[in-house]
Amino acid sequence: MPPRRRTGRPRSGSRAPACAEYPARRDDLVTLAKGNGADDTLVKKLVDAPADEFDGPNDVQKAVFENE
Template sequence: MADISPIDLQKALKGAEYPAGRDDLVSLARDNGADDDLVSKLRDASADRFDGPDEVQKTVFGDA
């Protein structure tokens, strides 16, 4: 699996409006040209809804 950076995540979610559902963010990431690894991480996220980009980042990268 390729390393995914926070910058890659920001680019993938450009234009996101929060709060946002996981499925909406997955679709947006695909539309923004995110690679399959990043899309998979979003799709497999434990949360169904995100209040902002920091919450997405914490979930995807496991930051506490």
């Protein structure tokens, strides 16, 4: 397994959860998003994301926001 890397706050316009450590499990991202005050729409999209684990913020954005 590759070493975990931590990302800081997402750059402007990014909607991935802030301060997540990747790779990250979907359930961990949902918990982090709720703790960061994410709105219910984002939390639902994370819950419904098809992947169980994400390698980085780009993977989260693709899985959660690709149909927007």
